[in-house]
Amino acid sequence: MQILNKKALHNYEILERLEVGILLKGSEVKSLRMGRCNIGDSYVKVISGELWLVNTDIPKYKYDGSEEYDSARSRKLLINRKELVYLQSKMKQGNLTLIPLKIYPKGSLFKVEIGLARGKKRYEKKEQEKQRDLDRELLVEKRKYMI
Numbered sequence: 579m580q581i582l583n584k585k586a587l588h589n590y591e592i593l594e595r596l597e598v599g600i601l602l603k604g605s606e607v608k609s610l611r612m613g614r615c616n617i618g619d620s621y622v623k624v625i626s627g628e629l630w631l632v633n634t635d636i637p638k639y640k641y642d643g644s645e646e647y648d649s650a651r652s653r654k655l656l657i658n659r660k661e662l663v664y665l666q667s668k669m670k671q672g673n674l675t676l677i678p679l680k681i682y683p684k685g686s687l688f689k690v691e692i693g694l695a696r697g698k699k700r701y702e703k704k705e706q707e708k709q710r711d712l713d714r715e716l717l718v719e720k721r722k723y724m725i
Contacts, residue, residue: 583617586679591697592695594693594694598629601653605644606653608641610681610683617634620634620678627662630654665694678693
């Protein structure tokens with residue numbers, strides 16, 4: 579069971595991928611195990627030397643008895659210091675950002691795959707869509723002649 583960020587592949591060009599841990603509460607883990615999470619509008623931010631996952635919506639676990647719960651709270655990401663310094667230097671060099679690509683379980687823990695990405699321009703998105711349509715039409719034509 580993986581939670582994918584489909585918007586990321588459309589809106590960004592992914593340059594590098596990295597696996598990091600995430601700090602969660604117990605009820606959030608249960609919600610994630612049920613597949614309830616939205617990372618479409620999420621991003622990763624460096625705040626005082628730590629990585630934070632911002633704007634990720636993990637709804638409240640329905641059997642949780644606690645009343646106060648913020649589903650869109652920021653969650654700390656666990657990363658090595660060397661990797662963090664490397665990412666910060668890459669982000670300063672160019673117009674790059676960090677975005678979550680997917681959340682998935684690894685053993686009893688949950689991991690987040692983050693990507694160092696560059697935002698696509700509108701014309702780049704259109705070109706990609708045109709190329710995808712051409713590839714699809716070519717595949718249909720091939721199937722026609724193969725049968």
